[in-house]
Amino acid sequence: MLTLLLILLPIVAGVITLTVGANSAKQVALIGALAELGLALFVWSQFDPAAGVQFAFKYNWLASAGISFGAGLDGISLVLVLLTAFLTPLIILSTFGHTYKNGSAFYSLILFMSAALVGVFSATDAFLFYLFFEAALIPVYFLAAVWGGENRLKVTFKFFIYTMFGSLFMLVALIYLYYQTPGTHTSDITAFYQLQLSAKSQGFVFWAFFVAFAIKMPLFPFHTWQPDTYTESPTPATMLLSGIMLKMGVYGLIRLLLPIVxxxxxxxxxxxxxxxxxxxxxxxxxxxxxxxxxxxxxxxxxxxxxxxxxxxxxxxxxxxxxxxxxxxxxxxxxxxxxxxxxxxxxxxxxxxxxxxxxxxxxxxxxxxxxxxxxxxxxxxxxxxxxxxxxxxxxxxxxxxxxxxxxxxxxxxxxxxxxxxxxxxxxxxxxxxxxxxxxxxxxxxxxxxxxxxxxxxxxxxxxxxxxxxxxxxxxxxxxxxxx
Amino acid sequence: MYPIVLLSVLGIVTLFLGFSKSKNILLPSTLLFLAVALAGNFLEWNQGPLLYFYDMFRVDNLTLAFNGIVLASAFMIVAISGGFQDNAEAEPAEYYSLMLFSLVGAIMMIGFEHLIMLFIGVEILSVAMYVLTGSNKRNLRSNEAALKYFLMGAFATGIMLFGITLLYGATGSFDLTTIQAFVSTTQQAVPSYLLYAGLLLLMIGMLFKVSAAPFHFWTPDVYEGAPTIFTTYMSTIVKTAGFAALYRLLSHSFTGIYGFWWIVIAVIAILTLMVGNIGAVTQNSFKRMMAYSGISHAGYLLIALTALSKPTQNAIVFYSMAYSLSTIAAFGVLMLVSKEKTLEGQPDERYDAFNGLAKQNPFLAFVMTVAMLSLAGIPLTAGFWGKFFVFSSAADRGIIWVPAVAVLMSTVGIYYYFRVIIASYLKEGDIAEIRVAPFYKIVLILATVLTILFGLAPGLLEGLI
Known part of the structure; x- marks a missing residue:
């Protein structure tokens, strides 16, 4: 339940930020982000490293297909959730010297982004992971494309298509894995760990995951979007991209690629x-x-x-x-x-x-x-x-x-x-x-x-x-x- | 069965209403008629498979679901047509009655149990569409589109009829169940090549109607030339009915020779995806892009058909619904925007027409954005789950390479769908505030809300059919 709160809190804060005027948006967003940090620290204090996945939450989403809204935290997730919760208020605070036009939209996008990131790091269902993985892209795309530098349109467009392209491969791999699970199929990540795939199909799945995560991080030779995007984005977006979003790729490798294939x-x-x-x-x-x-x-x-x-x-x-x-x-x-x-x-x-x-x-x-x-x-x-x-x-x-x-x-x-x-x-x-x-x-x-x-x-x-x-x-x- | 009777009668009533002096009555009455038909449709829900008209027409929950999509789309489209008040030359009574009659054709295509019924349905739908495409009679492009559509369409119908004849020659029947029995017994023992040829020709005729490549050449010109309201009608209703018919034909009668036709459909699906997506990239006109996008969506639906596995039925129903909702929303916004701006006397339908839309019209920009995200298949929209179900049905059969190509192509799709979003939010432009009639607004809100709702809860209607 706490995990769900961690995901929902920034969304709620984001919606509130959107509704208050541009003048107080900064402060409201900062309070929301600090509340998230407090919650994350509280979760940390309750966390027992040895106990595996904790604070789990599961809601049947597509019951007949075994797809659920499942989230929970283990040690690896918690470190990254803490990172996200720690950096978000600092990123918001770092903008206090600037005035961005349409401030409320700007700050709410940052909060939405941080919700999606927490979602990625805590998802225990493969499709939920995918959803958040994609959903994180949209706020940061708009942050970069609306408030970015001169060449922003071209650069962010390349960034968007590039990363979207990668994640779609992951989707195909996930659907494939999903159909390999026994019985009525499930998309629980731990069920994917149990699969006994042949070496050949593991090779295919490996590359599908590799492309998806390598583009996100980025790894050579999939990095060409990165320097331009980082340079053209407004600094808070660059911080989100490099400080947290890049970790989604590394986290994906650890959570999905290594144990599944x-x-x-x-x-x-x-x-x-x-x-x-x-x-x-x-x-x-x-x-x-x-x-x-x-x-x-x-x-x-x-x-x-x-x-x-x-x-x-x-x-x-x-x-x-x-x-x-x-x-x-x-x-x-x-x-x-x-x-x-x-x-x-x-x-x-x-x-x-x-x-x-x-x-x-x-x-x-x-x-x-x-x-x-x-x-x-x-x-x-x-x-x-x-x-x-x-x-x-x-x-x-x-x-x-x-x-x-x-x-x-x-x-x-x-x-x-x-x-x-x-x-x-x-x-x-x-x-x-x-x-x-x-x-x-x-x-x-x-x-x-x-x-x-x-x-x-x-x-x-x-x-x-x-x-x-x-x-x-x-x-x-x-x-x-x- | 009720909607067939109701729509036939009410279509004639609408024609008579056209004689009345007051043209204002036409729009509400047509909406009322459609609502009546929609309600009548669901009277037979869960009544089990029923056969009508000497066993030529079948009513089961699948038929009713497709009918529901088609009738609801028609309702929304009529609602945003605004009664053609601003066009002095328009003949609203004729348009509305043609639309109602054409729905009878669509419903016959959806529920056919007999190949003659299919043929009649296709003809009723097509002839009405030929007329509506050319309804802007002083416009050269509209005339060209109608003529092109008619010539090509007539040709395709001929091929289809030829296919039906060969099937009759091979099996001795027009009845789907009899053909199915023949395919699973005699055909297995002594393969009849007449049957193969017949099926191929029949499929070609149908694929033409849903604008699959390489039978798509009419689509961009016709979609662009036709008045936008009828383009919307064509791209939602004709496509949904066409796929419902293809699905019924293949799943009911020809599962026995799956090995023969699946590869044909698979190749056509890939070709369609490529033509649709790559063609759309080079367009400058939003409307023409939507035509190519329509082609590409036919490609995704064909993937589900190729697999013909357990999830296929759900995939086609869900996808048609998601696609129809977004298409109606997108064309709805286009009509509003292009009415305000003209380019050389024609409505401006380029991407540039949307520049700066979000500034004065945040509502329209938002509707457009959701529609584009859904068509592009971005998560948390209905379109994402549509693609998901389609890919799932292929994966269930163990076909991986077709969805893999489709994934590549949907990345291309993001490119052209996002151009509109970028134009409306990020480019500078001078669009004054556009007045949106309340009815119009309700339709746009409905389409957007449903798109998001089905994106959040794709299982909402699951298990009903």
Missing amino acids: PLGLETWGLLAVILSVIGIIYGSIIAIQQRDMKRLIAYSSFAHVGLMAAGVFAFSITGLQGAIIQMLAHGINVVGLFFVIDIILDRTKTRNLDQLGGITQMAPQLSVYFMILLLGSVALPLTNGFVGEFLLLSSVFAFNSWLGAIAGVTIILGSVYMLRLFQMSMFGPKSKWAEGFKDLTLSERAVLLPLVIMVLWIGIYPGTFLSISEPAVKNLLQLVGK
Whole structure:
């Protein structure tokens, strides 16, 4: 029942936001998102990691066809629900410096999006998962297409069609799996785990899932929509896309692909890891070349998600745990970094690294926050990025030492592009664009402070979060006999 | 059976009403007649299979369900026709009576038990449609469309009749049950090639009516040329009746030789999907896009027919309903928008006509958006579940490659359906506030609400049939 509340609360808050005027929409949306966070924290306090799926809710939707509205939380789901609940209020708060026309629509879309994301992470029925997976796309599409930059129409259209294309493959795979279930058929995900499919059909299902999730994350070579979309979207939409929505893909791999088609993974896993590793290196190299700050972070995000996918495909407890903690860490870092860039853009009116410089002198506070977030992203020990990257790299290394070594280059390349970003924007002679740069306001600090606290918390004591998902991950591995 | 009698009589009454001076009476009376027919239709609900007219017409719950879709669609379309008040040259009495008569044809196609009944039904429906297509008699495009439709349609009917003749030659009967008995016994022992040929020709004739490729060439021109209100009529009622007839024919009589015809339908389904979706991409006219979209939806329905498995019946009923609702809503909005704007003396039916619609007319933009989302098959709309049931019926048979192609094609579909949404919400334009008559508004609201309702609860009507 609590899970259902978690899904419904943002929808209700969104509808209320839509009905109040544009003036108070911000505040109402923030209160709604904070209520959701409170509820999520309450759920966490009631949660027992060892007990499997909890707070389950099931309502027969298409009774005769065995399709139900089933939702519940296990450790893996809970981590991501917490991430969503934590980031949504910060994303809303981060917009307090701006005024968006049609504010009530803008904020309600953010809340609808967060409801759909919670739905994806907590669905226990495959078709419900699919519904939320698609439903998450629509609010973010409108956020990007209505409030985005100059080329928004073209770019978001490509994004929409691309991701829709992928998920339709997943739908075919789900329908196929559904018809393989015994008796009157059911679309319960756990029933899919019990299927004994032949290696050949597992191969097909593997690729259908792979395309769907690889486009969403995105993995090489399905990433071409991503940099443009991230750059053209308004910053809150970019944060939603990179901070949370990208995790839907990784989560899909863990929840559906691994346990349903383990044989398919055995056959094709190497190729999948190779593609992921290519993405890591390719993304990093392009990121080094970027002048546009937002684009740089977009490519870095592409590289990071490649590492997460590689760890998932390596299919070991270290890899999965690494991916889960890295999802958390990446969500926090990337939202923080996009916000810092938004602040800089807001004050200097440029995102171009060549035009920036010398902001440190004007804004020491911003520099400190920026630096900590950035170090988290380059995976310095004692920051959140380190834990995830370490676990992920060691799992890829165990999978195949050559690929592990190549993927390891990401640590070097990552520090190159990130430190270059910092150096060119913050240090050096003061550029004319940075003239009169004001340091952080109160609401900006209110966004950055929680993020930075989380960067350090996860870096220093990752056990808090690793312990939530560990039993669920072990359970998953046991299921396929690993 | 009641609607056949009622509509025939009331159609004649409508013609006489045309003599009265007051033209205002026609619209309410036609709506009343349709409501009476709709009520009469459901009087026989759950009365079990009944046979009428010397065993030539069958009434069972499936017939009644299809009748319900057709009659309800007709009701909605008549309601948004607005009595043709703004057109001095229009002859509303004739149009309405033709519509009522054509419904008799549609119902005969839905419930036929005898091939002659099928033929008569197709003819009654088609002849009325030829006339209505050309009803805008001073308009060149309307005339061209009518002539084209008539020539092609007559040809197709001929082929269909030829097919029926060959089937009679092979089986010695027009009766579906007798043919079914022949197919499952004699045909299995000594295959008759006459029967194969007959079935093929009959199917071709029917596929023409539902505008499946490669028999679709008339569709874009006719849909575009016909007055929009009759395009709506054609794309919902003719299509629903056509698929009901195809389903009855194949499921009742020809399951014994499934192995022969399924591949034909499968290939045609894929071809139809490709022609429909790829053709729609290149259009600049919204109305012409809807014509191609109609072709593509015939393709999805054909997939369900190809499988002919347990979920097929439900899939076809649900899909026809979802498709009809969205099509009526979409054309309804188009009529309002294109009436306001003209391009070289013609109503402006391009995508650009919708630019900036949401600003002054948020209601119309919303109706249009829901209709487009449903046609594109986006979740939480009826159209999604329609596609879901269709794909399910193929998967139930173990046919995976046909839905796989269909999935690729529905991605293409998203492209052209979203162009309208983008135009109305995201592009700049100058559309003044459009006045929507109350009746019109009710129809649009009804179509939208039902589309969302069936999207949320697809099981609502399940298990009734």
